[in-house]
Amino acid sequence: MNVGIVGATGLVGEKVIQILEERNFPVKNLLLFSSEKSAGTKMVFRKEDVEVAPLTKDVFKNLDIAFFALEESLAKHWIPIAQKECIVIDKSSAFRLAQDVPLVVPEVNGEKIKEHKNLIANPNCTTIPLVVVLSPLQKEFGLKRVIVSSYQSVSGAGRNALNELIYETEVLAISEEIIKDAESVFPARIAGNVIPQIGKFDKQGYASEEKKVIEETRKILELPNLPISATCVRVPVRIGHCESVNIELEKEANIDKVIKTLKSADGVKLADSDKYPMPIDAEGNDYVLVGRIRKDLAFENGIVLWLVTDNLRKGAATNAVQIAERLIKEDHELHK
Template sequence: MKKYNVAILGATGAVGQEFLNLIEERNFPFANLKMLASKRSAGKKIQFMGKEYTVEEATVDSFKDVDIALFAGGSASKEFAPAAVKAGAVVIDNSSTFRMDPEVPLVVPEVNPEAIAQHKGIIANPNCSTIIMVMALKPLYDIAKIKRVVVSTYQAVSGGGKEAMAELEQQVADIVAGKPVTANILPGAALKKHYQIAFNLLPQIDVFKENLYTKEEMKMIDETKKIMSDNDMRITATTIRVPVYRSHAESVNVEFADEVSVEAARKALEAFPGVEVVDNPDEQLYPQPLETSGKNDVAVGRLRKDYSIDHGLNMWVCGDQIRKGAALNALQIAEYMIEKDML
């Protein structure tokens, strides 16, 4: 099998580390691997598959002879993606920089792989919550057109980065010890106010927009329409940060144009690659963040008819936002391109 030169931008972060885990797990065919990060992380050593790698500072000249550039996300994408493409690499970007660019395909390989062929050097990875939701929506959409989606998310603190996870851990320890609790990270380090997340819920992820939705909520709305190629689909979202370390959960209500039975929905979901149906009320079996953390599949359960509307269905969806919601999805795009000889 042909092997490819791969660069990981953001190699020291959570998504970058997950890229490495998955490259090894999936036996990804790489020839050379370049670890890139910010100036403050340059020089760090990473042990990977029996070899020591030195993290390099990312510059516009870092992508010579690179075939695939996996970008873990963040503001660096805007600066370095054009340089990588100019050097001949295909960029698979996990940031929000290019997602709504009409020239850039926004891809979940199980849902819209045909969009990959339209790329001009950059392919965007959707928002983690969007990926998890559309994995459950697509097999249902193939049965009957979806008119409307109402989604409420329950998003793990790891979506806010390592600092948010550390703050949750510290807050829990302080509460147990009877110490005062401090909050410096959530709902966002760059925001004016911060709140305790331990034993709490925060109904804000990212900044508020003029329409009073948060940026995270609008990402889910706009990205879903683009991925599903359906601008007529009506979507409303409420995104919540919860005191869970890893794996997002979503309550999804779907209104179809025609009747879809629970049995038909279950059958379609069970047959869809990357989806696991965990749905047995008699045995109290349903998806949970603890059960989906570290796993590749998106789990769907609590399937039931919505009796308040015609042609309605409720479901509960859980998925590891660092795996399928980020690193795995990006790597699957690269694997698809290799399989189809698109590199």
């Protein structure tokens, strides 16, 4: 299979290369693309150097699948061009809510992949772990209401954001003042700080990341009217998004039954009862790690839980590669 990665030099693109190799994805030729800035860079795949090329409109005719890891406005420009020639698996938010684009987490709604028109979207890195946990609970108990607060690592905002944390941490160690400028990714210092804003605010006071989590969750679970609210917060952690989730269930919430349901859920790993998962446990892991499952004291049939995921792996690259694996499987079934 001829596979392309668009945005290969970014945090997600780089992770896609690693995961294709780890999972032994059937790659015949791997083609890597970036902006002019990084073109010529060499990246390693299966112990061989692959040179990154600048993205141009004629590259797609040589591909079967293109993994896109560009920011939204670039994805909006390039995907309609790419989609005429090959299947696109996109990590950006550009087309996630479009009606004719499947928005897929394979453990949750993998069957939607076969509806694709050469474009399949990956959800946001906070939405993915959330629906992996909500979906089995939805099936077993029904969902009445969800309230989520996220604690998101800086790598979720890309390579420049990660560099900003590293730089600020070093500067702070010698107590110099940190000066933010127009190039800064974050609106305030991130080292030694917590920023309750991810994306732009709307008139109601919700940030764009919060709206993504709300709208994408409703689309994936096919619950367009699910009462769900989100507060998304950036924390000075390199990798690993955490979420505190309050869930009101339709049916009675017996904690033992909830634990049993989550224990057998695809893609979920429960922490031992005396432990809880943290970003340092999630890094390099493809599971949604869940802990602190308990009864909510504020409302009936309510539970509270804590989850953590590697945002670059299951939150991004692993989910994209799993979609591609499922595509191949569906294609084989079709041609049997």
